Amino acid sequence: MITIKNLTKIYNSKNSNVIAVDNLNLKVNEGDIYGIIGLSGAGKSSLLRCINLLEKPTKGEVLLDNLTINSTTHNIIDITKLSSNKLREVRKQIGIIFQHFNLLMNSTVYDNIAFPLKLNKVPKLSIDKKVNELLELVDLKEKKYFYPSQLSGGQKQRVGIARCLSTNPKIILCDEATSALDPSTTDSILNLLKLINKKFNITIVLITHEMDVIKKICNKVAVMQDGKIVEEGLVLDVFSNPKTEISNSFFDKNLSIPNSLKDKFYPNIMLKLTFKGISATSPVIHELSKKFEVEFNIICGCIDVIQETQVGSLIITLNNDLDTINSITKFLKSMQVEVEVINFD
Numbered sequence: 216m217i218t219i220k221n222l223t224k225i226y227n228s229k230n231s232n233v234i235a236v237d238n239l240n241l242k243v244n245e246g247d248i249y250g251i252i253g254l255s256g257a258g259k260s261s262l263l264r265c266i267n268l269l270e271k272p273t274k275g276e277v278l279l280d281n282l283t284i285n286s287t288t289h290n291i292i293d294i295t296k297l298s299s300n301k302l303r304e305v306r307k308q309i310g311i312i313f314q315h316f317n318l319l320m321n322s323t324v325y326d327n328i329a330f331p332l333k334l335n336k337v338p339k340l341s342i343d344k345k346v347n348e349l350l351e352l353v354d355l356k357e358k359k360y361f362y363p364s365q366l367s368g369g370q371k372q373r374v375g376i377a378r379c380l381s382t383n384p385k386i387i388l389c390d391e392a393t394s395a396l397d398p399s400t401t402d403s404i405l406n407l408l409k410l411i412n413k414k415f416n417i418t419i420v421l422i423t424h425e426m427d428v429i430k431k432i433c434n435k436v437a438v439m440q441d442g443k444i445v446e447e448g449l450v451l452d453v454f455s456n457p458k459t460e461i462s463n464s465f466f467d468k469n470l471s472i473p474n475s476l477k478d479k480f481y482p483n484i485m486l487k488l489t490f491k492g493i494s495a496t497s498p499v500i501h502e503l504s505k506k507f508e509v510e511f512n513i514i515c516g517c518i519d520v521i522q523e524t525q526v527g528s529l530i531i532t533l534n535n536d537l538d539t540i541n542s543i544t545k546f547l548k549s550m551q552v553e554v555e556v557i558n559f560d
């Protein structure tokens with residue numbers, strides 16, 4: 216659906232040039248809810264804004280599938296090469312949702328949602344039908360004639376989502392869409408995005424610095440640092456086995472052991488076990504102790520649910536010779552448990 220090739224975005228100013236996106240490649244498939252996570256300043260918003268050309272890339276291609284321009288549907292178009300008229304057509308098919316809602320404060324909920332349709336000169340009756348359908352979808356029928364100042368943050372974001380859906384987009388870009396909301400309102404907005412993704416098969420790219428957002432609705436994730444993607448994949452894989460330090464800081468918070476505590480267990484071997492899906496619900500540890508008669512000490516553990524799959528982690532120490540540890544590791548892997556030896560340095 217979206218293929219980004221060698222994308223670079225440099226902001227030039229008198230005193231400095233900032234490389235916000237650095238030769239980045241990314242592929243998002245149709246139907247994905249693709250999360251991009253990174254610290255502040257990583258370049259997430261710059262990347263997102265390059266996808267609909269709100270920012271003009273300095274270099275690179277933004278290839279989009281299956282877009283309609285002048286009633287012709289194109290397989291693949293590089294939107295960086297389009298004229299401004301054609302780009303306007305493309306933008307109607309890419310919705311965007313902002314952290315601070317960006318609503319028209321002097322217009323009612325109804326008029327905010329109707330705004331893109333009026334711009335596109337849609338007949339009044341069709342606008343009325345569409346807006347009423349969308350009010351129903353986002354559960355704001357009762358607030359139709361309210362002004363944004365009379366709405367809660369969550370309700371404002373529902374208006375933002377309805378407005379974005381009014382032009383029947385194929386792609387929705389969300390820039391920190393829930394960062395200004397409390398946890399339970401965040402959940403309801405994320406559920407709405409998930410519903411939209413499933414019901415209308417809309418591909419969603421969302422950026423966030425909150426791991427919980429990724430865990431709740433994304434199927435894929437990319438971790439961004441200094442304008443580059445340093446790790447990407449299925450959320451379940453990246454979450455349960457992060458490979459870079461930055462991913463670890465997002466995905467592995469619950470199980471980081473302070474070095475001072477690690478020293479306490481030296482010279483025992485410390486293993487981190489990750490259980491996913493079937494292995495999370497089977498009595499693996501019981502089998503292990505029966506088979507090897509090992510004595511182990513559980514240091515810490517946690518369980519999470521990602522994409523409706525359980526993922527558990529457990530850190531244990533063992534006082535065995537290396538051969539036994541190797542056999543144990545082999546056995547655990549055969550039970551689909553990921554095993555990592557934790558170093559003491």
Ligand SMILES: Nc1ncnc2c1ncn2[C@@H]1O[C@H](COP(=O)(O)OP(=O)(O)OP(=O)(O)O)[C@@H](O)[C@H]1O
Nearest residue numbers: 226233235253254255256257258259260261262424
């Ligand atoms: N319009 C601009 N002009 C100059 N520099 C900019 C501009 N927009 C962003 N930058 C710089 O580009 C870098 C990336 O910014 P960007 O807003 O893309 O990061 P981000 O990952 O979205 O951060 P945050 O999580 O804080 O929103 C930063 O160093 C920022 O200062």
Ligand SMILES: [Mg+2]
Nearest residue numbers: 259260261390
């Ligand atoms: Mg940002």
